[in-house]
Amino acid sequence: MTDVEWRWLRGWTRDEVTARLERATTLPLNFEAAEEEMTLEHGWSQVESQAVIARARPGPPSAEDALDRLKHAVLHYGFSDPRIVHAHFDASTPLERRPVMLELKTMGLHYLCPVRIGAVRTERTEAHTVFGFRLDTLWGHIEAGREWFLLSKDHASGELRFHIQASWREGHFPNWWSYVGFELVGRRYQRAWHHLAHARLRELLRTGHLERHPDAEELVHAELRVGHKPVQFYSQRGSGRRLSGVEREVERVRRDRLLTTVGFGVLAGMRSFSAPALLSQQLSREPIEAPEGRAHALASPRVARVLTVLAAGELAADKTPWIPARISPPSLLARALSGAMTGAAVAAPHRKLSVGRAVLGAAAAVASSFAFYKLRQLATQRLGLPNVVAGLVEDAVAVALGGRLLTALH
16 A cells, blocks of 8 residues: 655655556545544544635526636635645546545645545535535545535525535554644644635635636646735634634544543553553443454453552552652653553554554653652652652542543543
């Protein structure tokens, strides 16, 4: 299978893109779920935005209104801000099943991700005319899922509306730090891209750019006044949405991602066995089958019992004077391994271990170990609390954090 391609501070030549477009015609989808199965309950994030782009004369589309010009802009990705996503494609190929290479850009990094037009929608009723297409992600994309781009006209009001609707989750990443970066800033770039898409279509139409530059390349590279503002300006829900005129915006993102991974890492730094014991108890009650039919290792009731005993022993030993400091190399290594295992497992218990999730959980465990070590020193040496009392306070914090993490799993 094809790995994700990425480059630093540069993109791909036309010949390189052409070769990859040809290869993309044979690539499989990087997901198996049917469209109706792509729900939040099944682990798919939902993102949607829509806005009125223009108002034409009421009634079915005619040569005098802007629908045909907007259709041309949508077909040739004029809505996509090239600072975030640049679409490479061959406009001479049939629309349905046309391969497209999306060049995703962020902070100097370029990722070349293959997609295919999986469906085309063209319909006219007494009330509406609708045109659009759906992109399906292929193997080698950092996201997995489907995304609809729909342009419609309300015959009664004459409103021309653009609608983006996507169901997605993480796809393939070339390295662990790309995954961590995506978790940290990816959603902000997605939101900015949505806001700018509506603003760009409106500006293309308003400035007459669609009449002056009818070919695909000009639309893809269109330099617009709206594009001169920083991308970060459009990533905010308030200001970005207001400037782009977005009327409806929906973000239903899975909660089993970054914060839960970090949370279990923090818990592992506090109590190395409590984090896997807590997760194992949860998975043993509600086991999740792996794609190959095997239950996750932490879902074993026997493993859950053993980890619970070890966690109880750790709670007791923590109050004794001979227990090694949590920042000693052996203890710190154990906590990092615990954070890596639980952080990765809780983020995607139905998948194989992800290096990115493991590193994130381990880093959170190490940071937590040092933080709570210093807090424990402060409590016992400066505030004069007995070690047992300070340990019991930390136990209470760990229990409260564990309860919140379990709630986030549902």
